[in-house]
Amino acid sequence: xxxxxxxxxxxxxxxxxxxxxxxxxxxxxxxxxxxxxxxxxxxxxxxxxxxxxxxxxxxxxxxxxxxxxxxxxxxxxxxxxxxxxxxxxxxxxxxxxxxxxxxxxxxxxxxxxxxxxxxxxxxxxxxxxxxxxxxxxxxxxxxxxxxxxxxxxxxxxxxxxxxxxxxxxxxxxxxxxxxxxxxxxxxxxxxxxxxxxxxxxxxxxxxxxxxxxxxxxxxxxxxxxxxxxxxxxxxxxxxxxxxxxxxxxxxx
Amino acid sequence: xxxxxxxxxxxxxxxxxxxxxxxxxxxxxxxxxxxxxxxxxxxxxxxxxxxxxxxxxxxxxxxxxxxxxxxxxxxxxxxxxxxxxxxxxxxxxxxxxxxxxxxxxxxxxxxxxxxxxxxxxxxxxxxxxxxxxxxxxxxxxxxxxxxxxxxxxxxxxxxxxxxxxxxxxxxxxxxxxxxxxxxxxxxxxxxxxxxxxxxxxxxxxxxxxxxxxxxxxxxxxxxxxxxxxxxxxxxxxxxxxxxxxxxxxxxx
Numbered sequence: 275x276x277x278x279x280x281x282x283x284x285x286x287x288x289x290x291x292x293x294x295x296x297x298x299x300x301x302x303x304x305x306x307x308x309x310x311x312x313x314x315x316x317x318x319x320x321x322x323x324x325x326x327x328x329x330x331x332x333x334x335x336x337x338x339x340x341x342x343x344x345x346x347x348x349x350x351x352x353x354x355x356x357x358x359x360x361x362x363x364x365x366x367x368x369x370x371x372x373x374x375x376x377x378x379x380x381x382x383x384x385x386x387x388x389x390x391x392x393x394x395x396x397x398x399x400x401x402x403x404x405x406x407x408x409x410x411x412x413x414x415x416x417x418x419x420x421x422x423x424x425x426x427x428x429x430x431x432x433x434x435x436x437x438x439x440x441x442x443x444x445x446x447x448x449x450x451x452x453x454x455x456x457x458x459x460x461x462x463x464x465x466x467x468x469x470x471x472x473x474x475x476x477x478x479x480x481x482x483x484x485x486x487x488x489x490x491x492x493x494x495x496x497x498x499x500x501x502x503x504x505x506x507x508x509x510x511x512x513x514x515x516x517x518x519x520x521x522x523x524x525x526x
Numbered sequence: 527x528x529x530x531x532x533x534x535x536x537x538x539x540x541x542x543x544x545x546x547x548x549x550x551x552x553x554x555x556x557x558x559x560x561x562x563x564x565x566x567x568x569x570x571x572x573x574x575x576x577x578x579x580x581x582x583x584x585x586x587x588x589x590x591x592x593x594x595x596x597x598x599x600x601x602x603x604x605x606x607x608x609x610x611x612x613x614x615x616x617x618x619x620x621x622x623x624x625x626x627x628x629x630x631x632x633x634x635x636x637x638x639x640x641x642x643x644x645x646x647x648x649x650x651x652x653x654x655x656x657x658x659x660x661x662x663x664x665x666x667x668x669x670x671x672x673x674x675x676x677x678x679x680x681x682x683x684x685x686x687x688x689x690x691x692x693x694x695x696x697x698x699x700x701x702x703x704x705x706x707x708x709x710x711x712x713x714x715x716x717x718x719x720x721x722x723x724x725x726x727x728x729x730x731x732x733x734x735x736x737x738x739x740x741x742x743x744x745x746x747x748x749x750x751x752x753x754x755x756x757x758x759x760x761x762x763x764x765x766x767x768x769x770x771x772x773x774x775x776x777x778x
Contacts, residue, residue, distance in 0.1 A: 308728055472766070476560060479762030481731040510731030514777035517727070518770035525766035 282348050283309065284511075287316035298343060300334055304437065306483070309511040326432055349387030350445035358388040362395025365504055369400055376402050377502035380460065380489035383407035383416050384439030386448030388508060393455035403504065405456040408492040410436040410464060410485070415443045416452060417459025425449050435464045435516075438485035438509055462491040465524075470494055471517075472524040474507065483512040484520075534600050535561065536763075539568035550595060552586055556689065558735070561763040578684050601639030602697035610640040614647025617756055621652055628654050629754035632712065632741035635659035635668050636691035638700030640760060645707035655756065657708040660744040662688035662716060662737070667695045668704060669711025677701050687716040687768075690737035690761055714743040717776075722746055723769070724776040726759065735764040736772070 283299045290297035297318040301310060302325040313320050323333055331347075338345040348354065365379060379396065381389040386407070393405045407416045413434050418426040427443045434440050444452060462470075467484040470491035474482045482490070486509030493505045512520075535551045542549030551565050555574040565572050575585055583599075590597040600606065617631060631648065633641040638659065645657045659668045665686050670678040679695045686692050696704060714722075719736040722743035726734045734742070738761030745757045764772075 312729070475733055475766065475769070477564075479733040481727055481733060514724070514727065514773040518773050521766040521770050 282354070283313050283318075284316060286346055287313045287318035291317045296343075298337065298341070300330055300337070302330075302437075304432070306511050306513045306516070308513050312511075347445075349385030349390075349441070350447045351387070352447060355387050355391045355394070355448065355451075357391070359391030359395040361388065361506065362392035363399060365392065365403070366396055366399035369403060369504065374403075374502055374504070376500075377404075377504050378500055379403050379405045379504045379506070380408050380492050381405060381506050382439055382486055382489045382508045383409050383459070384485070385441040385445045386416060386452050387445070388506070389416075389456060390445075390448040390451040392506070393451060397455055406458065406460055406492075407452065407456055408460045408462060408488045410434040410440065410467060410488060411461050413440045414459060414461045415441070417457075417461055419444050419449060420453060420457040420459055423453065434484075436467055436483075436485035436488055438483055438511065439488065440485075460492040460496055462488050462495060466491040466495045468520045469524045471512075471520050475521060475525065478507075480507060481510040481512065481517065482507055483509045485509055486511075534606070535565050535570075536568060538598055539565045539570035543569045548595075550589065550593070552582055552589070554582075554689075556684070558763050558765045558768070560765050564763075601637030601642075601693070602699045603639070604699060607639050607643045607646070607700065607703070609643070611643030611647040613640065613758065614644035615651060617644065617655070618648055618651035621655060621756065626655075626754055626756070628752070629656075629756050630752055631655050631657045631756045631758070632660050632744050633657060633758050634691055634738055634741045634760045635661050635711070636737070637693040637697045638668060638704050639697070640758070641668075641708060642697075642700040642703040644758070645703060649707055658710065658712055658744075659704065659708055660712045660714060660740040662686040662692065662719060662740060663713050665692045666711060666713045667693070669709075669713055671696050671701060672705060672709040672711050675705065686736075688719050688735075688737035688740055690735055690763065691740065692737075712744040712748055714740050714747060718743040718747045720772045720776045723764075723772050727773060727777065730759075732759060733762040733764065733769065734759055735761045737761055738763075 287297050287299055299313050299318045299320050301320055301322055303322040310320055334345050381392055383389045389407045396403045409416055413428045415426050415428045425443045467487050470487035471482050471484055474480050486507055489505045493503045539549050539551055549570040551570045551572050553572055553574055554577040562572055586597050633644055635641045641659045648655045661668055665680050667678050667680045677695045719739050722739035723734050723736055726732050738759055741757045745755045
């Protein structure tokens with residue numbers, strides 16, 4: 275099994291290990307060391323690539339063909355979207371329990387797998403909730419695509435502290451779903467994402483990576499949001515060094 | 527309402543604020559700054575005392591009498607024990623769901639409120655699970671009391687990084703429950719508690735204070751435990767400075 279990078283690498287590695295299948299994970303060379311180590315700890319072979327100069331889809335396709343592996347893409351895969359959509363089922367159920375009749379659901383959005391899955395689940399179970407994808411400034415391909423109606427690309431492929439959710443553009447499968455069900459997008463700065471990481475440490479007692487905190491950052495720092503906000507916190511793969519640096523700079 | 531210190535101060539302050547009641551919280555002067563700040567943020571008046579030289583029960587009783595307040599003790603209170611016992615209900619329910627027929631339930635134990643509550647809940651709902659209180663080395667009053675059959679005291683009142691769960695001795699109400707249902711106790715060093723904090727950061731993505739990580743530390747570092755271990759993680763009131771220090775020293 276081969277897999278292209280991303281926040282979900284550990285999930286694929288774990289699934290392969292549970293099923294006794296060999297697993298190759300293709301990760302950016304600048305991924306957090308903890309993510310690489312944890313993925314290897316699940317028994318996966320980790321291959322690194324340079325996300326500034328190499329195309330992971332091309333590498334993944336070539337590797338899958340050469341070694342007879344099934345390729346599981348990180349977001350442009352119907353089953354991945356469906357799996358991430360279970361978050362939307364949980365949101366719908368908890369919102370009903372809390373008596374929330376209308377709200378904005380903020381998602382941390384990279385290629386749009388999680389966002390599309392949540393949007394599909396809410397369309398079926400809680401259509402009164404609207405999904406607003408959140409992205410780091412400078413990498414707001416989804417926000418711009420939702421405005422233009424076509425898949426826009428980011429100018430750069432790296433350069434945000436929220437690298438885990440930086441992708442070149444919305445997916446082929448995810449974008450039509452996003453376009454039909456989501457928006458408008460929200461954008462936060464790297465500093466706002468870091469302040470959300472520090473706030474989650476102090477008040478929620480959970481560990482978030484900056485890319486997993488952009489929705490919380492939008493909830494905190496975009497004052498034009500409606501009253502009721504539901505927020506996803508979607509990743510904690512952050513090295514101790516970066517985390518302590520964020521707490522030192524933003525945690526007072 | 528007055529309240530003597532501890533990890534539960536914020537809960538009492540929140541409850542008072544929800545009910546529109548005035549609230550005085552009595553906390554050790556060496557409590558984490560974040561805990562003091564969060565308690566004040568709930569609208570409570572925070573009074574500090576020196577836990578090395580002053581007796582919080584005496585201060586609390588005097589203050590309650592002078593100002594006409596109801597005193598809510600941190601563990602020696604039947605309703606506090608019952609409230610914390612809901613953790614035991616959750617454990618019983620999740621253990622049944624997971625098909626666990628026998629296990630050791632490790633608890634972070636100070637005065638024994640949480641431990642007694644869990645033990646009572648499991649006695650009713652999952653009597654095949656046994657409760658083992660975990661404490662920091664040098665402050666193992668409960669472990670020694672379970673051996674001797676009477677309430678032993680610690681030689682010192684401060685001096686562990688797990689200060690949040692350091693109490694002089696098991697409670698009057700809690701100890702008979704602990705003696706009937708729990709043991710033997712487990713003891714971990716401060717370094718082991720810190721390693722558990724770092725491991726929880728890296729692998730569980732939750733923020734624990736050292737005192738809330740002693741059960742996890744016992745699960746990790748006491749190799750004589752039976753196969754199935756259920757572990758409570760019971761507090762995350764840790765300042766950014768201490769947390770980054772722990773990650774720096776133990777988080778590699």
